[in-house]
Structures are given as structure tokens and as C-alpha cells.
Amino acid sequence: xxxxxxxxxxxxxxxxxxxxxxxxxxxxxxxxxxxxxxxxxxxxxxxxxxxxxxxxxxxxxxxxxxxxxxxxxxxxxxxxxxxxxxxxxxxxxxxxxxxxxxxxxxxxxxxxxxxxxxxxxxxxxxxxxxxxxxxxxxxxxxxxxxxxxxxxxxxxxxxxxxxxxxxxxxxxxxxxxxxxxxxxxxxxxxxxxxxxxxxxxxxxxxxxxxxxxxxxxxxxxxxxxxxxxxxxxxxxxxxxxxxxxxxxxxxxxxxxxxxxxxxxxxxxxxxxxxxxxxxxxxxxxxxxxxxxxxxxxxxxxxxxxxxxxxxxxxxxxxxxxxxxxxxxxxxxxxxxxxxxxxxxxxxxxxxxxxxxxx
Numbered sequence: 001x002x003x004x005x006x007x008x009x010x011x012x013x014x015x016x017x018x019x020x021x022x023x024x025x026x027x028x029x030x031x032x033x034x035x036x037x038x039x040x041x042x043x044x045x046x047x048x049x050x051x052x053x054x055x056x057x058x059x060x061x062x063x064x065x066x067x068x069x070x071x072x073x074x075x076x077x078x079x080x081x082x083x084x085x086x087x088x089x090x091x092x093x094x095x096x097x098x099x100x101x102x103x104x105x106x107x108x109x110x111x112x113x114x115x116x117x118x119x120x121x122x123x124x125x126x127x128x129x130x131x132x133x134x135x136x137x138x139x140x141x142x143x144x145x146x147x148x149x150x151x152x153x154x155x156x157x158x159x160x161x162x163x164x165x166x167x168x169x170x171x172x173x174x175x176x177x178x179x180x181x182x183x184x185x186x187x188x189x190x191x192x193x194x195x196x197x198x199x200x201x202x203x204x205x206x207x208x209x210x211x212x213x214x215x216x217x218x219x220x221x222x223x224x225x226x227x228x229x230x231x232x233x234x235x236x237x238x239x240x241x242x243x244x245x246x247x248x249x250x251x252x253x254x255x256x257x258x259x260x261x262x263x264x265x266x267x268x269x270x271x272x273x274x275x276x277x278x279x280x281x282x283x284x285x286x287x288x289x290x291x292x293x294x295x296x297x298x299x300x301x302x303x304x305x306x307x308x309x310x311x312x313x314x315x316x317x318x319x320x321x322x323x324x325x326x327x328x329x330x331x332x333x334x335x336x337x338x339x340x341x342x343x344x345x346x347x348x349x350x351x352x353x354x355x356x357x358x
Contacts, residue, residue, distance in 0.1 A: 084115040089289035092141030096290035112294040118142035140192025174233025202250035204300025213303035222311035242320035245339040
């Protein structure tokens with residue numbers, strides 16, 4: 001797997017450095033350019049004059065009303081480092097959740113595990129089974145394809161005839177690396193109806209674990225083997241994952257975490273990190289957004305601390321999965337550019353194939 005064993009040539013060594021530099025300075029540049037920051041910053045008369053001259057010479061067309069409305073919407077809340085895009089808390093977007101909420105009369109929210117463009121994922125205590133679970137809450141306007149695909153993949157073993165090759169040990173191990181939905185429900189809120197499902201808990205994704213770090217060689221081999229088996233199983237069931245990169249490859253959490261009470265969990269991993277959400281003009285928050293943003297918890301280890309016992313991988317995020325018999329075109333592939341298959345860029349109208357996952 002190239003993502004685990006990069007070619008450390010001189011040319012490619014420059015890319016991680018450039019990426020890390022951009023990650024470091026981009027939030028600051030973006031923050032300085034925000035209207036809320038500019039509104040509060042007092043420019044000197046000389047700077048104001050330069051700004052007016054520059055503005056008048058660079059564009060003589062006044063912004064349209066639609067553009068002004070869009071800009072105001074884009075910066076509705078003050079930016080919070082490490083949090084999800086707060087502007088997604090709107091009708092059709094994220095569901096507002098705070099610590100200690102009880103979802104579906106069963107799952108008590110303990111902390112946030114992460115977020116994506118169409119969902120937030122929460123660590124919750126299952127009040128019925130007395131164990132931890134990951135609860136994925138999708139946006140109200142997002143397609144709910146993922147849960148259906150996972151149900152099909154997780155039920156394939158039981159529905160296959162005994163003579164089928166699916167009963168080979170390698171494919172059974174591949175099935176074990178595909179998350180199984182444990183529960184499914186919907187949440188109604190100010191932003192709409194949100195499909196939700198729960199899964200077994202994972203400790204971290206491999207991207208965060210390996211940032212500026214290297215896995216031990218035996219661990220890297222085991223992780224590569226586990227990911228290969230997971231992809232082979234998905235393909236054997238007639239599906240293309242369509243979005244494989246290290247953020248979507250998780251390391252499964254140790255089962256002894258369920259021995260910790262919520263209080264003991266906080267003592268070991270720390271209290272949730274929360275930051276008050278503020279409207280950029282000081283207006284009261286609408287019901288669409290939570291009162292506080294929760295910064296995701298890092299529950300896992302770093303790459304150099306991994307052992308072979310930590311290499312049970314889970315291939316996650318099947319929101320872009322598609323049947324191999326009716327694949328989507330390459331132009332609909334939204335994987336990060338460095339891991340996007342070349343055919344999706346150079347032949348965007350051509351349907352993707354299982355090879356796109358390799």
C-alpha cells in the first residue's frame with residue numbers, strides 16, 4: 001500500500017513539508033481575512049487609503065446582492081480552531097449535539113470522536129448494554145447510502161451458501177474489518193431528520209496516528225495486510241469503496257475500554273474540550289447551532305507506539321461506495337487529491353472500477 005510506504009525520493013520529500021506548512025499557516029491566513037476580523041480591526045488612515053485605492057482599481061463592479069448574502073452566510077459564526085464548519089449547523093446540515101445529551105433514549109454522549117462533510121461522530125455510553133459505542137449522526141440533507149451498504153456487507157457471510165468461496169479464511173478476516181451497524185435510528189431536530197447508526201468503537205484513524213511519524217515495520221505490514229483483506233472482501237461482494245485514504249482506515253479500540261465508567265474515562269483521557277460558539281455580530285445563537293463546539297478527542301496511540309496487537313483495522317466511511325455493476329463516473333469521486341485515482345481526474349466521464357480502490 002503506497003499510503004503506508006511512501007517513496008522517499010528527494011522530490012516527494014518536499015510534498016509533506018509543503019503540506020505541513022500550508023496546514024500551519026492556512027488557518028491563520030483564513031482567520032485574518034474573515035469579515036468578522038476585518039470589522040474589529042482598526043486600520044490606520046494610510047492603510048485605509050491604500051485599501052480604498054486598491055479596491056477601486058481592482059474592481060469597478062459592485063458585488064451582487066446574492067454575493068453579499070452568501071458572504072454573510074459563510075461567516076455567520078466566529079471560527080473555532082479544530083471544530084467542524086459551524087456554518088453547517090443549518091436546515092439540511094448537522095444536528096446540534098452537546099455533551100450529556102441522550103440520543104434515542106439510549107446513548108449518552110460522552111465526547112466527540114470526529115466529523116466529516118456530512119456527519120459528526122460521537123463517543124457514547126450505551127445505557128442498555130453498559131458499553132461504549134460510536135454514534136454517527138448524518139446531516140439531514142445527506143444521502144443515507146452508507147448504512148445500507150454496511151448492512152449488505154455485514155450480512156453477506158450469513159446469506160452465502162456453504163460452498164461459496166466467501167468462507168475462505170482471508171475473506172472472513174476481511175469481513176471482520178468492515179464496520180457492522182449495531183443500531184439504526186433517526187433524530188428529529190431544528191435542522192431536519194438525521195439518519196444515525198452505531199458501530200464498535202475505534203481508537204483513531206491512521207492519518208492522525210502517523211502524522212510526522214512512522215509505524216514500526218512489522219506493524220506497517222500488518223496494517224497493510226488488514227486493509228488489503230478488507231478491500232478484497234468489499235470487492236468480492238460487488239462494491240467499490242470509492243474513498244480509501246488513511247483518514248478512513250481506523251484502528252479498532254481495545255475491548256477493555258468498556259471496563260471504564262464515564263468518570264474513570266474522563267480521569268484517563270481528560271474532560272471534553274468545549275468552546276462557546278458566538279455569532280460574529282454578537283447576535284443570539286439560533287436553535288440550529290449548539291451552544292458549544294466540542295473539539296474531537298484523540299483516543300488512540302501514535303504510530304511509533306503501535307504494536308501488532310493494535311493492527312485490527314476497520315475500513316470506514318462507505319458514503320461514497322457504489323455497486324461495481326452500476327458505478328459512478330470519475331467526476332463524482334471526491335477523495336482527497338493526493339489519493340484520488342488518476343482515472344477520476346483524466347477520464348472523469350468514465351465509470352470507476354474496483355481498480356480505483358487500489
